Amino acid sequence: MRPLTRKKIERALLYIRAFEGLEKAGQAFVSSRELAQILGLTADQIRKEISNFGKVGRPRFGYDTVRVKKVLQDYLLKGKTVRAVLFGVGNLGRAVLRYPGFLRGKVKFIAAFDRDRAVIGKSINGVRVSPAEAAPAVIRRTRPDIGIIAVPDEASQGVANLLVKTGIKGIVNFAPRSIRVPENVLVNDIDLTIEFLSLYCDMRFTRGSRTGRN
Amino acid sequence: MRPLTRKKIERALLYIRAFEGLEKAGQAFVSSRELAQILGLTADQIRKEISNFGKVGRPRFGYDTVRVKKVLQDYLLKGKTVRAVLFGVGNLGRAVLRYPGFLRGKVKFIAAFDRDRAVIGKSINGVRVSPAEAAPAVIRRTRPDIGIIAVPDEASQGVANLLVKTGIKGIVNFAPRSIRVPENVLVNDIDLTIEFLSLYCDMRFTRGSRTGRN
DNA sequence: TAGATTGTTAATCGATTAACAATC
DNA sequence: TAGATTGTTAATCGATTAACAATC
DSSP: OOOOOHHHHHHHHHHHHHHHHHHHTTOOEEOHHHHHHHHTSOHHHHHHHHGGGOSOEETTTEEEHHHHHHHHHHHHHTTOOEEEEEEOOSHHHHHHHTOTHHHHTTEEEEEEEESOTTTTTOEETTEEEEEGGGHHHHHHHHOOSEEEEOSOHHHHHHHHHHHHHTTOOEEEEOSSSOOOOOTTOEEEEOOHHHHHHHHHHHHHHOSSOOBTTO | OOOOOHHHHHHHHHHHHHHHHHHHTTOOEEOHHHHHHHHTSOHHHHHHHHGGGOSOEETTTEEEHHHHHHHHHHHHHTTOOEEEEEEOOSHHHHHHHTOTHHHHTTEEEEEEEESOTTTTTOEETTEEEEEGGGHHHHHHHHOOSEEEEOSOHHHHHHHHHHHHHTTOOEEEEOSSSOOOOOTTOEEEEOOHHHHHHHHHHHHHHOSSOOBTTO
16 A cells, blocks of 8 residues: 555545544444535545555445444554644643543643743643643653644744654644754644635635535 | 635745745845745745746845735735634634734634623623624624634534525634535635644655645 | 446546746 | 846646446
8 A cells, every 4th residue: 555645644534533423323334425425525536545445345335434434543543542742831722732622532642831830830631731841851751742833933943943852753833934844754734824814715716615625 | 817726825825924924034035945945845836836926036036025925915815804703612712712823814803602601791802702693693794704613513513504594605614523515615624633643644654754734 | 136336447637846948 | 248046838746537347
């Protein structure tokens, strides 16, 4: 199997999410056509993409929600939980720590850091906030998978440098400023302003409709 | 000029962001090579994409940060501010209302709605929280451009239906569940779990590096 | 068997990369 | 003028759509 692109990974995770919902609703099988309806994609695309993971569907029946979900999960996550550390416990940082989707999901925060005395020492959703200076030692000891940057713009590059230095290989960056990292570190930028504005611009350019980020 | 794809719109907004930063730093010109460094893209790509907007660069000098920023902004936003309404004033909703990037940016919240008595009537960052029942009337009167869904999963489709009924044509959906909308309504899904997990999966598949969502 | 639905191959489309001629 | 940097054309690559043969 060829290494998946980011886009294919995202969509595979979307399928997992859909299978989970169907499983919870007690639906044992789903056709590519029904999945397409649910996700706002085309049946062709779904069949093609799921077939990346083997012949997991059954003609005449569709996909076994429980089984295929498991196949995708095993391939993408191998049962692992993604362990994350957060920098910046402001409004956005707190919302991330309290985000209910991570509970069902496979993301777990193992530490949070801030420079503000007012939040240091507090626990948010079970995660203790430590002073930023403690970060290198904590990270070297606990070996998290990814780091989340939710600090003000000006501080983002500094945090990125720190994360890189401690050996972190993946960063989610909520700060609306590009950070520089070495070749072998992956960054996922989430800029809320761009997310909102791009939708609006797209509305004014597009004829038909498109859903999601596709 | 052909209608831009979502991806090209997003990148144009990224260029605007970069030009703003350079302008603020007092830099009058920037080359495609330097921009590429800053944004983690290639110079070729940047030149090609900016040339969509006309011959706005100067050989030997590069791009006039102030002027080119203005060209892109005029084309994409025509000086407009995007007026948004929020549904769901939980942790994530509050973080969105207080997000500092929107101030500099072109996004303005004109109303927020919730079902929880505890938050109704409060003002968050200058935006008053109204009961969900008031939404249709407020939206019909104030005509916002986009609606933001930050309610629990189970309520997301209901809010989407309400938004569609009032004539909203663009929705940012933070709920980790796909919503169904008519063809002519655009949805931008932001699922934090998928954002985090896709980065992690990508780390485990990728050889080299890639930045952002490209 | 007949029919529905998958898996796969071919065709189209858009995005990225590479190369170079145009230009200040 | 010489040289650097843009704008544009051509080549490659990946993603999407369409069509259909394989399969239960």
